[in-house]
Every structure is written in structure tokens, then in C-alpha cells.
Amino acid sequence: MLKYLMFYEDRGLEIAYAEGQYVWDFNGVKYLDMHTGHGVAFLGHRNPHIVKALIEQLSKVATVSTSFRVRVREEMLEILSKIVPSKFEYAYLLNSGSEAVDFALKVSRAVSNRKKIVHFTNSFHGRTFGALSVTSSLKYRKGVEPLLPEVYQAKFNSVEDVEKIVDESTAAIIVELIQGEGGVNIASKEFAKVVRERASKTGALLIIDEIQTGFGRTGTTWLFEQYNIVPDILLAGKAIGGGFPVSVAFLPHEIVSKIEPGLHGSTYGGNPLACAAVKASTEVLLQDSVPRQAMEKGEFLISSLKARLKDVRIVRDVRGSGLMIGIDLRFEPTKLVKCLQDNKILALKAGVTVLRLLPPYLITMNDINYVVEVIGKCIEEFSTRNAG
């Protein structure tokens, strides 16, 4: 019998069934899922519209090279064009967030004839060699360096660093406007503005990684809308497939016109099932006003958490946007995650001291009230224990 190679910790729970915002174990015990497979199941587990679309596509044509046309790809492109700024005339599908990041980095170097890439402290863009090269955490890089050359790190939210480090030799700046894995750290409006301006001034391409923040999670279809800026390359992943493994890079004509045909390729990228999943997910996003729901529910969840935790000394901060929320603590939150799981809520960590909540947009007010009560209770237990 083979053993599965584990990189993530074993949470000691076997999931038998999942639906909407809940999962069940084999004893029929129900859990509220605020982990959603690192943010993937934002549209709910097995969203019926997406399941139907996938089954229908599976029974027609499931796999074919992008050398051949399939109707579902055209239909997907048509609906996707409704949710991105009109400057993005092209979409390219890959299978994971990291691959989309690697692709964007390759494109940036290839079209600009420059080498330098700038990323930020506490960034997380994935674990392939390219994506890892722009991921700051030593924990992931240890033992596998050297990574890509000519990659420079600037301080997140430092306008001075951006002005100092981004110059005329820079091919690309890659940024998350809310850093997910790095600790739910929010880019300031001023920082985002300067990043955009500096990229335009020096001719560097601005890659905004919305693999975690995008597709409605943060309360608008894309988080960059809240900053009044537009990237040169937009990356989406996780939620955009409704559970199907897919990522999307959006590019404008002026970049695509400079890409040589041999630059990239992918066996599975853009396969009909992925196209069906993205098409159906986008239909859900639009038909169910998902970003608005995420904004309203997120505001309620954040304000309820703030009110409940305001006098708890070991809580440093409650922050986020829409349904991407972090509770910054004065301790490492592993035990808190366990306490939540014991109370039938699945959540995850971010950075070193942050409890991260990434619920589906289907979460109800009752669910939210329960979450706030349990988080309050669990954190207070730790406060009392630490004080004692």
C-alpha cells in the first residue's frame, strides 16, 4: 500500500461529502467550511450549475488540444469578456496558479527584453521554480535555491522601495493587493497607485496576482477595482474554476502581439472541461451577484468579529475585504484552528500569527453568527490560559 506524500499537515478529518458551504465526515458530522481548499470552493462545494455544465461537457468532448476549436471555449471567452476591462483581449488557461505566475513572468521577460523582476516582502505566488522565485518566505525556498536570477524584493507597502528598486531595466512587478498566504496584509491605496505609476513610467509590466483575491472573493469581481488601477497582466485561479483545477492569465493585445509562438504551451491547459468550468463559474458569478454578496456578508462578518473581539488583548487586528478575512493574534494560531475544528468550523492560518477565513459566498447570517461566537469563545479560552 502506497502512502501519500504529505506536505500540508494532516488535519485528522476524512471528508465524505461536500455541498454548498458545508462538508461532512463519515459519521455524518457537518462542518462549516471556511478553508474551502485554500479558497477554491468560493462558489460553494459542487455548485449545481457547475456540476451540470461539467457533466454535460464530459459527455460530449472532454479532452482536445487547443489546436482544435471547441464551442465551449468560444462561449467561455464570450462570458469572460464581460468581467474584465476591455483592454484584456486575450485569455490563456493553465492548470494551477503557479503555472499562471510562471507564464506571466516568462511573457514579461520575453516581450520586454529585460530581465529584472520585482516582488514584495511576504508575497506568495506559488511553488514552481518561477513562482517560488517571487515568493518571499524562506520556509518554501530553503534547500532549493538558487532560484531565478535578477529577482529583487521590495518592501510591501513601501512607496520609497518601489521608487528605488523599479527602474528602466525592470521587466515586471508582481503583486497581490491583499497578500493571502503572507498574512492577509492589505496594500495601501497610495502604495498601489505608486506601483501602477512606477510601472507605467519605467515600462515595466504590472502583474496583479488575483489568484486568491479575485473572482468576487474580496467584494468586487477583482480587487484592483477597489484601487482604481488596472494591471498589464491579470492572473486568476482558485475560485474561477468552481472546484475544477484551472487558472487564467488575461493579457492585452499590445503584449500578445510581441509573444513568439513557441514561448509556451500546456497539454491540459484550456481543455474543454476547464473551459466548461470557467464558463459555468462566471455565469454563477454574474447571475447570483456573487461579488455584492461577498461584500455584504464580509462587512457583516468583519464588523461582528471586531465588535466581539474588541476587548480581547491577544487580538491585534481584524482585517480583510469581502470574504477574505484575517484575525491577527499575539500567538501562533495552530491551536485556535484546532479549537475551531473541534467546534465544526474549518479555517486556516496565514503568515505567522494570522487566522484566515475564506468562506464560500453562500455563507448565511446564521453561519456568521455561529463563527463569531465560536471564534470569540476559542480565543478567550487561550487568553485565560495564557494569562494564567
Ligand SMILES: Cc1ncc(COP(=O)(O)O)c(C=O)c1O
Ligand atoms: C496569490 C496566490 N498566487 C499563486 C498561488 C499558487 O497557486 P497554486 O497553488 O494553484 O499553484 C496561490 C496559492 O495559494 C496564491 O494564493
